[in-house]
Amino acid sequence: MNIEMRFSELEDVRIKLDETGRKEFWHRVDEFGGIKTFSEAFEISSSKIYNWKSKNSYIPIELVKKVFGNEASQYVEAYKGSGRSKAVENPVFPVPESSELLTRIQCSVTANKNGIPVYQASDAGLVERFSELLQEIGEVPFKIYERDVLELRYPKYLHEIFQKMN
Known part of the structure; x- marks a missing residue:
């Protein structure tokens, strides 16, 4: 059995980016034309994106992958499921084989x-x-x-x- 899982294989989780990742993420959003243009292009409410930015919230992994590509694990500080689930802090990628x-x-x-x-x-x-x-x-x-x-x-x-x- 092999449980190695790469960042690119994760689905349906939300990501907390480290400081470098946050700066790069929002820089790329600005390069895209700003939050309004970005939100329209990806069909996400601009108010939701403003909330993510102002509150330093967890961002859906699908969106992180669209901005950074499939391997953005170096920026991940934590990840969690939906709702009020508790986060895995300081995750290891790929997940070690066990x-x-x-x-x-x-x-x-x-x-x-x-x-x-x-x-x-x-x-x-x-x-x-x-x-x-x-x-x-x-x-x-x-x-x-x-x-x-x-x-x-x-x-x-x-x-x-x-x-x-x-």
Whole structure:
């Protein structure tokens, strides 16, 4: 199994650009003719683009790829799914190969009723190892619950990425 995934293969996530990336992104938007022209060309609300700029918000990856091309990973500070999902900070691209992580996901992760992935184990060492494997791709947010067994929950969008890699 190979879980290597390149920046160009990511879909349906939003990107937080580092300072250099932000400057370059907005410079290219200005070169394009400004936010209004850019928004019309890509059929995105100009007010949404102004918001992204003024609030230093996460930008849809599809738009980042249109501006920078498929390999803009050097500018990525973090990425996250839609809504209020928590971000993977300082991501590593391409995602390092780890058959151990994919095997654990395939065999021991289920989705709860809300679709949130849950890794379950009765041994704290197994949960700790799983969290270490997750951290190899960046600072992955997760939460551990103690029930009848230990449960480690991580973001749904990340699980969807792992499913595509498997």
